[in-house]
Ligand SMILES: O[C@H]1[C@H](O)[C@@H](O)[C@H](O)[C@@H](O)[C@H]1O
Ligand SMILES: [Fe+2]
């Protein structure tokens with residue numbers, strides 16, 4: 098069945114090839130291998146079994162409510178509204194009021210998390226486009242201030258809707274309460290998708306990754322890899338656990354490399370020393386001006 102959902106995703110993505118990133122990438126040496134802080138004790142992060150109730154309750158609600166129907170509605174809503182117009186730094190400041198309920202690893206403000214991520218990438222001598230990707234990657238959480246239903250449709254790890262829920266997601270048992278888990282099509286291996294159709298043709302659960310990707314793809318000169326880092330950074334079942342191979346195409350193989358290179362900076366910088374936003378601002382304002390207009394539609 099070429100379902101409504103598949104059509105909606107295709108239509109929604111119709112402009113996603115609009116940016117020609119080739120020139121941006123040309124001449125930039127980028128080593129995909131991440132050498133980020135080998136000395137860190139990585140077992141300290143993402144310990145969901147030991148996480149507090151705040152985190153467990155968050156995922157219980159998210160896994161129950163992220164249905165295909167909800168995702169279509171969220172995408173239509175996104176397209177039919179204008180939310181705000183502002184620059185990147187202003188967006189960072191605005192986001193600062195949010196405390197992410199899904200995150201067991203940091204209680205720092207969002208602006209500090211963004212700066213810690215960018216600074217870790219910068220310290221490793223990575224290109225400016227990757228530094229700026231670190232700086233903006235969670236700005237999609239602004240959705241929470243733009244009338245989301247809660248945090249469950251903004252933050253947390255992502256997964257595919259429209260086919261069988263992955264047991265590689267955290268707390269996989271909680272998907273049992275999602276009505277799609279008993280839908281004969283949505284609960285099948287491929288669901289509404291074709292083998293190796295490519296991740297750009299599947300619906301990831303709606304949240305800050307997907308939203309920011311759509312905001313930035315036409316309003317920045319970020320290269321394709323950067324947009325993949327943004328779009329898939331919360332897709333841990335895929336980039337960490339190796340799920341959803343059967344939906345991937347060749348482009349995704351390349352994107353996976355990029356997302357894997359980005360992930361350690363996002364995750365392990367959470368234990369770094371704190372950043373002073375005002376001190377770092379001049380450096381990052383210069384980078385911002387290189388990749389974004391002075392104001393963007395959010
Ligand atoms: O709790 C975190 C947080 O919400 C991050 O921003 C997101 O990217 C991660 O996937 C999630 O585990
Ligand atoms: Fe995130």
Ligand SMILES: [Fe+2]
Pocket residue numbers: 210234235363
């Ligand atoms: Fe992050």
